[in-house]
């Protein structure tokens with residue numbers, strides 16, 4: 001059994017965290033032999049609720065959980081953490097787009113970037129879940145200059161899981177047989193869910209599913225799935241978001257199997273002609289806790305036009321976020 005690592009979950013009194021904490025504390029992210037100290041950050045008015053979450057974590061009697069530290073102080077929450085799940089932020093309600101949350105949420109990620117910079121381990125792995133996730137991750141990285149940019153990522157794994165579920169259901173096959181669907185771009189309604197490299201039972205998805213579906217309903221269903229859940233539940237996705245956050249960090253920690261790629265929002269290095277310095281979802285492969293963008297995939301003109309749309313939105317979000325952070 002290795003020494004405990006410190007892991008922070010922000011928004012720890014909220015609905016995603018309520019599902020996520022169980023998965024982490026149960027050893028499903030960092031491994032069944034990795035002891036954990038969990039630090040739980042929320043805002044002062046939520047400390048009472050958070051105390052209840054702490055009670056439940058204790059009552060779960062998780063063998064790997066050595067300590068739970070609830071706090072409203074980012075300096076305490078981020079101290080020496082090896083992994084950070086940045087969930088805490090306002091969720092959208094019916095009728096809103098995720099970027100409508102930008103002015104309210106982006107300042108949270110400025111403060112938390114600074115706190116990570118000052119208190120976290122320099123190899124901390126950061127996952128931003130709070131929306132608009134890509135731009136929040138960019139801001140967080142911007143305010144944490146002592147931590148490599150590669151350590152900041154945004155969650156598009158939920159979109160990837162949604163895409164796989166749509167294809168598995170359409171083909172009537174087990175979801176574990178559906179691989180290498182890609183989410184390009186922003187975690188928003190402009191994202192491009194791409195089945196061109198996907199396989200189901202080892203065969204190309206494009207040979208099994210009509211192109212008319214893959215270029216229309218498949219794309220829009222995944223793009224609008226978050227809104228569909230809000231319309232039905234009156235609250236945004238939580239259980240599936242927690243599962244996706246756990247999938248994202250688990251794969252980052254343990255790596256991806258050969259030939260399988262996953263989608264993550266990462267700081268663009270210019271791959272596929274995407275401008276540098278926006279957080280863009282790419283297909284990545286992971287080894288030794290380092291992700292690498294999968295290179296050389298073909299993009300037809302339809303795909304290219306979709307990437308242009310989502311790039312434009314991310315550039316606009318970046319400009320707006322910088323203005324908010326600079327007080328303009």
Ligand SMILES: NC(=O)C1=CN([C@@H]2O[C@H](COP(=O)(O)OP(=O)(O)OC[C@H]3O[C@@H](n4cnc5c(N)ncnc54)[C@H](O)[C@@H]3O)[C@@H](O)[C@H]2O)C=CC1
Nearest residue numbers: 011013014015016042088089090091129130131155158241
């Ligand atoms: N990237 C993705 O795929 C997804 C992202 N989300 C986003 O995740 C975020 C959280 O969603 P829920 O858990 O459903 O919301 P929630 O409202 O249930 O919980 C959010 C928690 O964050 C806390 N919080 C607010 N400001 C904070 C701060 N400065 N520091 C620490 N904690 C703070 C709140 O007090 C609350 O307890 C939202 O922005 C939502 O839009 C949700 C689903 C999927």
Ligand SMILES: O=C([O-])CC(=O)C(=O)O
Nearest residue numbers: 092131158226227236237
């Ligand atoms: O749609 C929302 O606002 C929450 C979210 O990001 C998702 O479910 O993908």
